[in-house]
Amino acid sequence: MRRIYLESFIGLLIWFMASLFAYELIIYGVNTDYDHVLQEREGNAFRNVLLSISEQQGAQAAVDALKHVVSETSRKLLIVRVENLPEDVGHFFSTEHIEDSIYYDDDREPWFKLTDPNLVFHIVPDKKSDLWRAIQFDDDIGWVFILLGFFIYSLWFVWFLGRRIQTLEKVTMEFARGDLEVRAPLQSNKVVGTLNKSFNYMADKISNLISSNQFLANAVAHDLRTPIFRIQWQAEMLKDDNLTDKQHQKVSSIIEDTEEMERMVEDLLYMGKLERPEVDLKFESTDLINLIEDVVNKQRQDCSNDIILDYSERVYVNLDSWLFRRALSNLILNAITYGRSVTKLNVSTEQDIISISVEDNGDGIPESHWPSIFKPFYSTDRSRNKSASGFGLGLAIVDLIVKRHYGHIEVGHSSLGGAKFTIKLPI
Numbered sequence: 001m002r003r004i005y006l007e008s009f010i011g012l013l014i015w016f017m018a019s020l021f022a023y024e025l026i027i028y029g030v031n032t033d034y035d036h037v038l039q040e041r042e043g044n045a046f047r048n049v050l051l052s053i054s055e056q057q058g059a060q061a062a063v064d065a066l067k068h069v070v071s072e073t074s075r076k077l078l079i080v081r082v083e084n085l086p087e088d089v090g091h092f093f094s095t096e097h098i099e100d101s102i103y104y105d106d107d108r109e110p111w112f113k114l115t116d117p118n119l120v121f122h123i124v125p126d127k128k129s130d131l132w133r134a135i136q137f138d139d140d141i142g143w144v145f146i147l148l149g150f151f152i153y154s155l156w157f158v159w160f161l162g163r164r165i166q167t168l169e170k171v172t173m174e175f176a177r178g179d180l181e182v183r184a185p186l187q188s189n190k191v192v193g194t195l196n197k198s199f200n201y202m203a204d205k206i207s208n209l210i211s212s213n214q215f216l217a218n219a220v221a222h223d224l225r226t227p228i229f230r231i232q233w234q235a236e237m238l239k240d241d242n243l244t245d246k247q248h249q250k251v252s253s254i255i256e257d258t259e260e261m262e263r264m265v266e267d268l269l270y271m272g273k274l275e276r277p278e279v280d281l282k283f284e285s286t287d288l289i290n291l292i293e294d295v296v297n298k299q300r301q302d303c304s305n306d307i308i309l310d311y312s313e314r315v316y317v318n319l320d321s322w323l324f325r326r327a328l329s330n331l332i333l334n335a336i337t338y339g340r341s342v343t344k345l346n347v348s349t350e351q352d353i354i355s356i357s358v359e360d361n362g363d364g365i366p367e368s369h370w371p372s373i374f375k376p377f378y379s380t381d382r383s384r385n386k387s388a389s390g391f392g393l394g395l396a397i398v399d400l401i402v403k404r405h406y407g408h409i410e411v412g413h414s415s416l417g418g419a420k421f422t423i424k425l426p427i
Contacts, residue, residue: 013150050062053065075126082120089103168192229262231258285317288347288354295325296309330395331358331423333394338363341361344416353425356424356425357423374395377396409424
């Protein structure tokens with residue numbers, strides 16, 4: 001949001017400055033500047049009045065009248081000889097028949113002659129006078145009010161737009177976390193153009209697609225149970241018949257395959273249940289170390305690997321203990337399967353985050369597989385023993401469980417030489 005605020009403010013500021021520049025260019029650059037036209041006419045009329053005084057009362061009377069006007073208007077009168085004029089002014093008055101005109105320099109201050117061709121009169125503001133100081137202050141304070149008003153409007157506009165974007169962002173994050181029913185508000189005081197309506201259209205399409213895919217996967221997985229059970233039951237019956245050793249091996253292979261298919265179906269149904277946002281988790285304050293020790297003790301009974309648990313203190317975390325046991329069991333079983341002899345668990349806390357890492361001393365996982373390792377049915381054939389690999393659902397289930405606990409899981413290299421999976425949860 002900070003970037004949106006900054007970019008919006010800078011964009012408005014650039015637009016404001018560009019508008020001022022365009023105004024200056026069009027009014028004073030391309031078109032006739034009628035302020036200058038009026039100033040030149042007033043200057044010529046004033047000079048003509050002075051010439052009239054000079055003809056009737058003498059040159060000194062005209063100069064005295066000029067000095068009086070200059071004094072009353074808080075200005076200063078400079079009398080410059082022709083040979084001492086600035087180059088541009090001297091060039092102007094050196095032109096033929098130009099004595100009857102008034103020259104205005106870059107500051108729009110007048111230069112003119114009266115009766116003496118060798119003297120040029122130059123009128124400039126007396127910047128030190130109280131009047132001109134007040135005028136300068138008013139000009140400066142005017143710009144301050146303009147810029148301050150623009151700044152306040154910009155902040156209001158950015159806040160006004162940002163509040164609506166924050167509402168839409170919140171809805172987007174809830175949708176990304178799996179709440180497929182959430183939609184952006186369509187009230188006139190909360191919409192960002194047609195963006196809210198477009199988001200809702202996209203959310204409807206995605207929600208329908210995901211729901212149909214989940215329904216299809218769950219239906220197929222559920223319907224597979226019956227034929228798998230039939231094959232398994234018939235194979236068990238056939239195994240009890242008088243068969244040759246080769247036939248017994250084939251029947252045993254069939255039974256093992258059906259058991260694997262049954263586990264895959266169970267995992268698919270389990271994933272389908274986890275993916276449904278309406279399924280509420282039973283969060284409760286749980287002794288995390290006690291939970292991990294229970295899972296580790298059960299795994300030790302079924303394997304010969306050395307499982308090490310390292311922690312500095314006992315911590316309590318809000319968990320769905322049944323679900324989280326499944327996630328830990330999957331990670332530990334994964335480490336036992338692909339490790340050689342050692343599986344290490346470490347629990348640590350840092351600020352409001354608790355980290356649970358599971359490491360093995362196997363061959364590890366190449367970094368090229370890390371972005372996809374938690375996708376369903378993904379298999380790292382090159383880094384894992386294919387004969388021992390499953391269906392690629394174990395880590396996907398772990399990822400889903402961790403996300404339902406508002407955490408995330410990472411994969412990396414272990415100091416033992418194998419893979420390292422780290423769960424990070426808010427305390």
